[in-house]
Amino acid sequence: MFDLIIRRARFIDGSLNDVAVANGKIAALGEIKEQAAHEYDLAGRFYLSAGWIDSHVHCYPKSPIYHDEADCIGVATGVTTVVDAGSTGADDIDDFYQLTRSASTRVYALLNIARTGIVTQNELADMTQIDRVGIRDAVQRLPGFIIGIKARISSSVVGANGIRPLALAKTIQQENGGLPLMVHIGNNPPDLDEIADLLTSGDIITHCYNGKPNRILTPAGELRASVHRALQRDVRLDVGHGTASFSFEVARAAIAQGILPHTISSDIYCRNRLNGPVRSLAHVMSKFFSVGMTLPQIIDCVTVNAAQGLRLAQKGRLAVGFDADFTIFDLQHQSCSFIDSEGVTASGEKQLLPLAAVVAGRWFVTEEGKKQHVFDL
Ligand SMILES: [Zn+2]
The missing domain is CATH 2.30.40.10 (Urease, subunit C, domain 1)
Structure with a gap:
């Protein structure tokens, strides 16, 4: 029955x-x-x-910077699964877990390698923020909730540390069974070439169509050689639109060259939901008609591709x-x-x-x- x-x-x-x-x-x-x-x-x-999966959101209600409620960005907008990308670290991930158990939307987390998560904008400017034992313990405490790790590797976040936090993130990934690693790119340093060269199969570059100088295209509009090599190693591209990380110009030029995103995600939180330019995952998805993608390609990016990238084995397909x-x-x-x-x-x-x-x-x-x-x- x-x-x-x-x-x-x-x-x-x-x-x-x-x-x-x-x-x-x-x-x-x-x-x-x-x-x-x-x-x-x-x-x-x-x-x-299949239910839409938003691979990059922020919905830790107590986050001082990027907060929202899971159901406001989830079922209220047609999204069945949200993956919080690093709002919390080893110190506050348990609180985030408890706070989202009553949500109707399925909520998962990428654990920030910084123990405090995103409390300030520069969580990786101090290397002592990266507590390997704390991360291992958190991953073991919440195995069905923490499905990967997140490292924000841009100048405002890492300060003078350059590429060091990413090198350590790769070590941490190996220490924890090779969990998916999502890397945020933004302003340099470190340079995108340095970042891309460290990534291996399954790693995810988020903010892939950002319009900053650290974009995936050269000034001549061609794909950077380092990103080309990374894609050949099966590194994945995630949109992570956000307040400051999506450019029509970059997306259009990349997609015209066949560089499609693996996943379309919003990087949504209350402010860019209410004031734009994000609004909802559906709104972000709709923008991709304007830069040359088809309905099946767009839907794959929030279903089968998202489930594959984040290893959500029971999701993403109608079967x-x-x-x-x-x-x-x-x-x-x-x-x-x-x-x-x-x-x-x-x-x-x-x-x-x-x-x-x-x-x-x-x-x-x-x-x-x-x-x-x-x-x-
Ligand atoms: Zn984000």
């Missing part, structure tokens, strides 16, 4: 399918004859994809046995205007509007869905 059936959902390939859920997992797909206690008929009007996490959304064709982190605008013709999020078979109508009254059943 099924707990939930969603009927006539439009998949990204255009096909219409029923999806059945039992015990929080996908139990059947295709044309389903049986019935369930709860059923929704989308009548082919709306898309359904029997996977988590019953879905995002139900509309693709609206209308003129719209977007703004990047440099204050540059771009016009678009398409916008993704998430209407509902389903987490382990539990249905949440988004803010947009409430406005449109489409699920007032």
